[in-house]
Amino acid sequence: MPTRDNHVNEDDEDDDPTSTLTPKQLEEVRAKALAANAELLKINADIRQFELYASRARARRRMSLASYIFGPTLLLLLYTIFWLPWLNKSTLVAVCIPGFIIAIWCCGAAVKLTKDPGGGPRLKFADGVIRRHSEGELELEIAKQKDTKKLKIADGAFDQKTRRLIYKEEAYADIEKLRTDSKRYRNVNNLLQGILIIGSIAATGASGVASSLGPLRWVVLGLSLTVGIASGFMGYYKYKERSFYLQQTADAIEHEWEAFEVGVGRYKYIKKENLALKEFVEEVHRLKSEQRKRQQNLEQPPETRNAGEL
Template sequence: MAGKDDNSDLLLLNQQLLVVQELIKRARKRERTSAVALGAGVLVLIFSVACWFIFPAGQKFTISVLALLVGGLSLAYGILARIRPGAVANSAERDIADLEEARRYPRPELELKFALLREERRTSPGLAAIDHKLQFKEDIVDYIDELRIKGTRNRRANHAVQVTTIVGSLAATAISSLALALDVLRWVSIFLTFAVGVAAGLAAYFKFRERSFYSQQTANAIEQEVASFNLGIGRYKRYGGEESNDALVEFLQEVHRLQVEQKNREQDLDEPARKSTDGE
């Protein structure tokens, strides 16, 4: 009876982890949406102001008002999402994850609960007889998801700064030529040039492209290693396709090596750029 109860508790912990992990994903999606809404709202409001000076008198009022309305709604949603971040759990999710009330749970609170649940699962009596190597193997899936999330976030940031740099450079060049006829366009050209400089500086300092590449590369390598281990192919073929202890040890060694390489790469990217002193 005790063993059955331990297995039931372990199953409940796994279900709670899945529910909280899904809530964290929804909270992150809301944060990304709010950031996009804020950025789009600011750009549309700037466009509405520019339309007032650029378009003829018969058209500028309608276009400016429409742009102002769209920009205002986008900004309002972005601000509301920032004021009330997080994710709302339905009644079934609250029952499984043992959430007290129907409200919006912020992402830091959900991440703390997720960490506590993982620690509780580690110390669960149902896992007492399981080797720590197998526990580490189970955590590999979560590590791959974390790498995927980091890679996607950095890739989107890289796309944003690259688009801003390319489009802003072309627009600034074109508007600079027109600024000779319309004096107000000179300020638009100055703003675009500043935006291009900021985007280029952010890309060079934070190195979004390199971070995205390394995260995706490590996630792909670990995922391939997991598939090879489960199927008993590649370097694990000599173990006869069985999850022997030797195969498990070699698998964990390879995954640990990939994790250490990823940490070293992230540390190198976080360090400030240093000038080469070769030849001095």
């Protein structure tokens, strides 16, 4: 817990440097800060816009892939149903006509999305072609905008308080990213765990009757192989641990964010916003560093990882 003496020293260190400037110099500093803030807002808006376009491009790509798989598969299924001898004509009509329309629609959507990929509005490019930005171009543009933002901050266009506020806003975006990554690893772990449980039970049951039914031995072999592969991936890549650490870091950063906003916890006795912001940035930086160390440890080979944990 910070003491009163520490607060006094920190107050001295964080005094406003503009207090020694003349009115004209102060006006110039404020004008420069306003221009820099306006430029920062524009860069942030561009990043959000390109991220939206990239999200739409990924959705169109996934829809195209799903249509390519679902359309022909449905046609093949309808062809198989059509030749089933025990289905009467009325049932075939009720099933095949709607199914055929859906299958043709999926094939048409797949072709259209393949010829018109990407996201965002159609634009005329330097080569004269009117098209959307491709997913790779959007990712590259997002990276360029983020690099521009970092350079603006590093060039001293923003004062220390503004840089800390930028870091604070990026910390909130990091919470969503950490939780998204945690959810992805958790879903993979749950899928493999489900394969492990169902495959183990099915293999045990199938092995009991495999002696009387010869072909079931191959089923038992396939189930055992699937269970072994799932177990190996879970043990080597540590999906559960990755998900847990990512979620833990996201919750810790969110806790710091909320404590800073309402002035509780470590920020209860800090009266000046600059000092509270400084404390917040240091704590979030520590949490991110610890997460990176845990991630690096999990990416090591099992023998190295076990030796480092001893």
